[in-house]
Amino acid sequence: MKNINPTKTDAWKQLSTHYEEVKNIHLKSLFKNDIDRKNKFTINFNQFEFDFSKNLITKETVTYLLKLADEVDLKSAINAYFSGEKINKTENRAVLHTALRNQLDNEIIVDGKNIMTEIKEALNKMSSFTDSVISGKWKGYSGRAITDIVNIGIGGSDLGPDMVVASLKYYKNHLNIHFVSNIDGDHVQEVLKNLNPETTLFIIVSKTFTTQETLTNATTIKKWFLQSASENDIVKHFVAVSTNLTMTNEFGIAAENIFPMWDWVGGRFSLWSTVGLSISLAVGFKNFNDLLIGAFEMDEHFKNTPFDKNTPILASLIGVWYTNFFNAETEVILPYTQYLTKFAPYLQQAIMESNGKSVDRNGNNINYQTGNIIWGSTGTNAQHAFMQLLHQGTKLIPADFIGFKQSLYGNKEHHKKLMANFFAQTQALAEGKTKQEVHLDLKIQGNIDDINQLLPFKVFSGNKPSTSILIEKLTPQTLGSLIAFYEHKIFVQGVIWNIFSYDQFGVELGKELAKKIYKKN
């Protein structure tokens, strides 16, 4: 991958000049001056409609941003990413979560080996294990079928699977899925208190198998299990997902119960691998496979679509525009479905652990902003919590609104109201409400005496940007595409900012100190 300081490109200079020219243009006038604006900035992809029209952009903005993408040679970076070049240079690893969902017949070579063979084997193992647990063929030590699954993991070994299991709750079978992540002993106790060791299966998920939280929780759980069962019963109740076979063996996991992981999958991008075993158990392997297919479809769109119609690329470039020119510091994620409650916390790790970097690919400190702060919650709840700050606060916070045309249970009345709120929020943010409009409203309400006093507080400046992602229906496939969309957005921004997105050395110092402090006390 090239090593280009984005601020030294021609496009960056043009964007700086362009920013001065357009920074005060109101979204309302952009819409007024171009009645076709919505269509011009909307891209349809499968069951998705990406509407970028409510962003603070013009045709020229997009032209300069696309030029920036060309100048940093995004095209060859994408090729390097998909073909398995070791773009995670600081860890000397390829970044191939895309291979995990590859539906093509091509080979993908890492260190002289076609990894597609291992991936297929792992998927087959997941599939037969899933079937055997769901059907009740897999028995616990007392001969009873499994009723509960506990995923023991943290970070990427927890957030992704937990988010997908919650998001696909509608598609779930009879198995109860639990997640233990925090080293806070109360977390594990709260989960264990309602479980029966005879009918519970534990999945220890740790790429490295050295993570303090996961090993501590797994050890506590093993002790709890051995209070009612014997060492010989472990094989029926403990499986592991890891790259570290020595450590899994030391922990006492039977070789046949180990699901392989690979160093070319980053933890925060691993839900597509065997790390997603809890997903497969929760919704069945067919649905898990549909999730992979959806992600693959987004991969193909990203890989093959010209940049000006390429949704992850446009979203990334617009994000760079806000971060580096408007000085926006945060981005809010607002899914209008209760199923996606865990989507923002999941994206926090994916995005912030990837692009929270201040050293460029030459090893130099950088003097421009990188990774955004990600936060969010579901609508309409967010409207009654923090949306006040977006509408009338002092900060510019670009928002992603994610909505679905159909609800899953088909309650039309609720869904109509939900989506009315979705559209109302994006409109209110973009248009605002002028003094004149507020004045008229107050007059109609008969508040003549208070008008001048109240007026300033009731004005909405508007011009607050948002992107609307409207999806036909929440299915494993559309969820897969949505997650992959954000994964590629991360990649593109990392390329533009000239940083290494796939290491996470920033989490190490705290871990080291915690170990020292623990030993001292």
Ligand code: F6P
């Ligand atoms: O501490 C951060 C981190 O390394 C994440 O990147 C990773 O997802 C998580 O810890 C868990 O790591 P592991 O799967 O190796 O236990």
